Amino acid sequence: MRIQKHIGTLAAALLGIAVVSGCNREPAASAPARTDANATAPAAADNSRARQEDITKLNERVQQLDRKYAEANQKVTSGTRTATAGLREEVKEDVTNVQKAVNDLSTTTPQNWWERHEQAMQRTADDIEADVRRMSGKTVTVAPVATTGTTEANVSDAPFTSRRDRFVKTLRGRIEAMEDSLKNVKAKGTKDTELDDTRARLKKLGDDLDRLDSASADDWWDISKARVTEYVERVEDSVGRLDDNKR
Numbered sequence: 583m584r585i586q587k588h589i590g591t592l593a594a595a596l597l598g599i600a601v602v603s604g605c606n607r608e609p610a611a612s613a614p615a616r617t618d619a620n621a622t623a624p625a626a627a628d629n630s631r632a633r634q635e636d637i638t639k640l641n642e643r644v645q646q647l648d649r650k651y652a653e654a655n656q657k658v659t660s661g662t663r664t665a666t667a668g669l670r671e672e673v674k675e676d677v678t679n680v681q682k683a684v685n686d687l688s689t690t691t692p693q694n695w696w697e698r699h700e701q702a703m704q705r706t707a708d709d710i711e712a713d714v715r716r717m718s719g720k721t722v723t724v725a726p727v728a729t730t731g732t733t734e735a736n737v738s739d740a741p742f743t744s745r746r747d748r749f750v751k752t753l754r755g756r757i758e759a760m761e762d763s764l765k766n767v768k769a770k771g772t773k774d775t776e777l778d779d780t781r782a783r784l785k786k787l788g789d790d791l792d793r794l795d796s797a798s799a800d801d802w803w804d805i806s807k808a809r810v811t812e813y814v815e816r817v818e819d820s821v822g823r824l825d826d827n828k829r
Contacts, residue, residue, distance in 0.1 A: 629803075636807055640684045643814050647821060651677045654824040672713070672779070673824050676817045687810045695802040696742075699794075700749055702809060706787055707756055713780045717773075718763040724755045742799045750795050757788050775823055786816060 651673070658670065683702070690698060711722050761784060769777045790809065797805055 633803060633807075637684065637688045640687070640810060640814060643818075644681050644684055647677065647680065647814065647818055650818075651821045651824075654821055658824060670824070672709075672776075673817070673820045676813075676820060680814055680817045683810045683813055687806060690803075690806050692799070692802050695806050696745070696799075699806060699809060703749075703753065703787070703790065703794075706783070707753060710780060710783050710787065711756065711760055713776075714760045714763050714784075717769070717777060717780065718767050720763045722756070722759045722763050724759045746794065746797065750791055753791055754788075757784060757791065760784055779820060779823065782819075783816065786812065 655670075655674075686698060714720075714722060764777075764781060764784070767777060790812070793808075794805065
């Protein structure tokens with residue numbers, strides 16, 4: 583009897599140890615989930631700081647651009663350098679708009695980025711087309727977009743990609759039509775500088791469209807920042823060419 587009593591006591595003790603051990607293991611199993619949740623906030627804060635740093639750097643470049651433009655424009659105004667009226671107006675407009683582009687970037691979000699990006703590219707295409715018509719003396723004729731039934735050819739049916747693909751296909755048709763209009767256009771002197779600038783803008787728009795063709799919604803900041811950064815770079819180049827020609 584005493585042996586059975588000792589065996590029962592030992593079994594109860596072992597059962598208690600097992601229960602305690604099981605309780606101690608449960609928090610460890612749920613620890614990774616709490617770690618992941620706690621890591622989300624710092625990561626979001628880091629991304630926000632990085633975006634703000636990008637915007638600060640762009641604002642600094644725009645301020646420097648304003649100073650360079652004032653110097654170049656003074657040379658043209660004084661008569662020591664020449665530039666076509668079209669180029670002068672184009673650069674003046676870009677210098678004004680580039681600051682707005684940086685300001686808009688600071689309020690860009692995953693919810694509004696596509697609408698802003700689409701509108702910005704459409705405005706750029708409209709501006710380039712106006713210059714193409716003026717320099718070529720031709721109307722830009724865009725070929726109809728190919729369709730299969732009621733759906734455009736090679737357009738995805740997914741919500742984001744369908745809108746992206748349709749936009750890319752339509753704008754690519756406009757770019758090809760503008761390139762065709764400029765194919766045989768020739769110019770000299772300051773007009774040649776303006777023609778080169780228009781062709782460069784058209785090529786840049788095509789490059790942007792190629793990059794957008796494979797973009798996803800998660801790329802919203804990289805795409806938006808690249809568009810504004812490259813706009814700043816293009817305006818910098820235009821300002822640098824504004825006073826290239828001596829009178």
